[in-house]
Amino acid sequence: MNILGNGVIRDSVGQVGQVVKQVAKQIVNSPVELIKETSSQIAKTSTTSDPEAELKSQEQTREFVKNLYAYSSGEDAPPMPDMDSKNAEDEKHLAKLRQILHSEYYQKLITRQKTMEEVEKPAERIERLEEQDLQKKEEKKAKEKPISVDRAERSTEANRGVSG
Secondary structure (H helix, E strand, O other), rough: HHHHHHHHHHHHHHHHHHOOOOOOOOHHHHHHHHHHHHHHHHHHHHOOOOOHHHHHHHHHHHHHHHHHHOOOOOOOOOOOOOOHHHHHHHHHHHHHHHHHHHHHHHHHOOOOOOHHHHHOHHHHEEEEHHHHHHHHHHHHHOOOOHHHHHHHHHHHHOOOOOOO
16 A cells, blocks of 8 residues: 555656646746737837827827816806906015015025024134133132131031040
8 A cells, every 4th residue: 555655646746746837837938928919019009000190199188188177067167367456466465475474484494593603703702711611610619618617617527536
């Protein structure tokens, strides 16, 4: 039975292998065939088409699209606004407001404002920094206790031992 079982398995494995090979060839050949067919179709259309037919088909396409976006028969086209003096004045006023908005708001967003350090000269900057340092030192000095108070605190707090 082992011999018979192994033979059947070998045959079935061989058949499966052949089927897999055939499917792989078909998969590989199908894109090649597709490319050949499309290239032959392109070659046929390019040789047989004339410019008049292409122009006619383009016109038909434009007409079709125009009809798609046209107003339906029941609706009237929206009325065109009359350009009277009031509308013209409104347009001028809106244009002026846009210009003001641009100059006051958007222009400030676009242009970078210089900081104080960029505007001042190096000599002025050094002087300003020195003044700041002096102010910090004076504040530290003001916070310190006088020498006499410091000595008095140390003498009372110091542990002098038994003789005390």
